[in-house]
Amino acid sequence: xxxxxxxxxxxxxxxxxxxxxxxxxxxxxxxxxxxxxxxxxxxxxxxxxxxxxxxxxxxxxxxxxxxxxxxxxxxxxxxxxxxxxxxxxxxxxxxxxxxxxxxxxxxxxxxxxxxxxxxxxxxxxxxxxxxxxxxxxxxxxxxxxxxxxxxxxxxxxxxxxxxxxxxxxxxxxxxxxxxxxxxxxxxxxxxxxxxxxxxxxxxxxxxxxxxxxxxxxxxxxxxxxxxxx
Amino acid sequence: xxxxxxxxxxxxxxxxxxxxxxxxxxxxxxxxxxxxxxxxxxxxxxxxxxxxxxxxxxxxxxxxxxxxxxxxxxxxxxxxxxxxxxxxxxxxxxxxxxxxxxxxxxxxxxxxxxxxxxxxxxxxxxxxxxxxxx
Numbered sequence: 001x002x003x004x005x006x007x008x009x010x011x012x013x014x015x016x017x018x019x020x021x022x023x024x025x026x027x028x029x030x031x032x033x034x035x036x037x038x039x040x041x042x043x044x045x046x047x048x049x050x051x052x053x054x055x056x057x058x059x060x061x062x063x064x065x066x067x068x069x070x071x072x073x074x075x076x077x078x079x080x081x082x083x084x085x086x087x088x089x090x091x092x093x094x095x096x097x098x099x100x101x102x103x104x105x106x107x108x109x110x111x112x113x114x115x116x117x118x119x120x121x122x123x124x125x126x127x128x129x130x131x132x133x134x135x136x137x138x139x140x141x142x143x144x145x146x147x148x149x150x151x152x153x154x155x156x157x158x159x160x161x162x163x164x165x166x167x168x169x170x171x172x173x174x175x176x177x178x179x180x181x182x183x184x185x186x187x188x189x190x191x192x193x194x195x196x197x198x199x200x201x202x203x204x205x206x207x208x209x210x211x212x213x214x215x216x217x218x219x220x221x222x223x224x225x226x227x228x229x
Numbered sequence: 230x231x232x233x234x235x236x237x238x239x240x241x242x243x244x245x246x247x248x249x250x251x252x253x254x255x256x257x258x259x260x261x262x263x264x265x266x267x268x269x270x271x272x273x274x275x276x277x278x279x280x281x282x283x284x285x286x287x288x289x290x291x292x293x294x295x296x297x298x299x300x301x302x303x304x305x306x307x308x309x310x311x312x313x314x315x316x317x318x319x320x321x322x323x324x325x326x327x328x329x330x331x332x333x334x335x336x337x338x339x340x341x342x343x344x345x346x347x348x349x350x351x352x353x354x355x356x357x358x359x360x361x362x363x
Contacts, residue, residue, distance in 0.1 A: 012347055013303050017252060024254075057295055081299040100299035103251050158288060209328070 003114065005051040007033040008040045008066065010058045014100055018053055018079065021107045024199075028111070033205060035059075037066040049074050051095075051114065056080040056088075064088055069137055072131075075117060077110050127179045132158060134167045141165075145180050147196045147207050149174060151189035159210075184220050185213040194225055240358050241350050244305035253301075258352050264351035267300040268344050275340055282329045290329075291320035301343065309343045312336070 005028050007148070009015040014126045015033050031049060035039035038060050052074050054063040067076065076094040078085065080103075086147070089097045095117050096110040131138045151171045151200040158165045173184050185191050186205065196207045203214050214222050238257060240246045253259040274297045281290040294317045301309035319332060 011299060013270075013300060014265060017263075017303065049317070057292070059292075081295070081314075099247075101252070101302040103248065105251070 002029045003050045003111075004029050004031055005053060006031055006040060006044065006049055007053045008037065008058070008063060009053065009055040010032070010035045011055070011100075014055070017101070018107075021104055024104065024153075025108065025111060037061045037063065037069075040066060041069055044070055044074075050118075051075045051077065053077050054094075055078050056082065056085050064092060065180070067092055071133060077112055077114070090124065130178065132167045132169070134163060134165050141164060143179055143193070146183075146193050148193060148210070148212060149183075149191040184218075184222060184225060185216050187213045189213075197226075200226065236305055238339075241346070241353075243346060244350065245307060246305065249305040258358055261351050261354040261358070264304055264347050264354070267304045268347040268351065271297050271300055271340070271347075272344050275337070275344070279337075282326070282333050285326050285329075287323050287329060291317055294320060306343060306347070306349050309340075312339070314354055359363070 004014045005022065007015050007018055007030055009018065012035075015035075019030055019033065022030050028051065032043055034043070036058050040052075044066075052066075054066065054076050056063045056078060057080070063078065063080075066076070067073075076092065077090050078094050078097045079100055080097070081100040083099060086097060096113045098106060098110055129140055133139075133141055141158060141160065145162075147159045147161065149171065150157045150159065152166065154168060154170070155166050156169045156171060158167065158173065171185065171189060171191055174191060180189065182193055182195065183191050184194050190212050192205070192207060192212060198206050198208065199207075200214075200222075203210050203216075203219065206212070207215055240249065240260075249260050255261070274293050277293060279291070280291060294313055298313040298317065300309055301307070303314060316332070316336060320329070322331070
């Protein structure tokens with residue numbers, strides 16, 4: 001799977017070369033390029049990305065301030081022409097530090113480090129819960145508490161045993177983020193917790209009395225995941 | 230002028246030829262484009278430096294030196310990038326106005342020489358690429 005990234009860089013030539021390297025590698029999809037942290041912040045708060053290529057000294061604030069303001073922690077590769085930031089890079093646990101200008105080979109080395117870090121994270125990641133953004137804060141939800149997730153256009157509603165939480169997201173996006181061994185997309189508007197199904201009737205399933213449709217496209221897959229004896 | 234052989238065209242060895250060719254996959258038109266863009270930006274900034282120095286705006290001057298510093302590297306002139314790095318360090322110490330103006334006057338001609346070198350190389354590549362393929 002390709003890494004999604006943004007470039008935050010105030011030097012157009014540097015951003016262009018970096019974008020070119022990303023395309024050439026075939027491993028990174030650059031979603032957007034920004035020349036200041038003010039421009040980048042709203043985008044990054046709205047859309048979760050895997051990686052930020054981040055310059056440090058920029059008009060209106062430095063790159064580390066952007067990291068302080070982000071509600072999540074993507075991987076970061078610093079791109080700067082000043083080696084003095086190495087200490088900060090260490091403090092912020094960045095994946096790599098590229099001194100501008102850098103060669104394509106050096107860029108590939110950084111992607112190699114990124115892969116190593118991601119693999120280690122996957123090995124140790126706790127898949128028992130997720131965090132969702134709502135009302136300006138991050139709310140922790142235990143997977144076991146979530147009954148189902150319902151689409152509401154550009155928003156989704158998480159239904160748990162005790163509450164309903166609406167957050168800006170899509171079913172499509174969530175499908176790639178949630179634990180696939182517990183959750184299942186049963187319809188374009190619904191992701192359900194497979195452990196919470198009380199009964200299934202033809203093209204419908206029920207969770208705590210709520211009827212949820214199963215789409216034709218998903219029915220075979222849903223049925224295959226039920227323990228039918 | 231010493232030159233090195235790269236395909237049929239010989240880039241001036243004053244530039245870090247292997248770096249430029251690697252960065253742009255030996256694409257001369259891409260190299261030419263980056264040389265033109267960079268020299269324009271460096272020249273524009275150089276014009277600003279004296280104005281900022283005369284105003285005593287050391288902080289903005291330092292920021293602008295930092296901004297274009299890597300452009301020298303992207304043009305394959307790391308020694309000029311180092312020169313800018315030293316200038317940036319000098320400005321970080323908030324030198325008095327006269328010292329700042331003196332230093333900039335000292336550096337000005339060499340920076341201009343660097344810009345001319347880039348422009349000449351961009352022009353040579355442009356002329357070469359205009360030739361019909363044999």
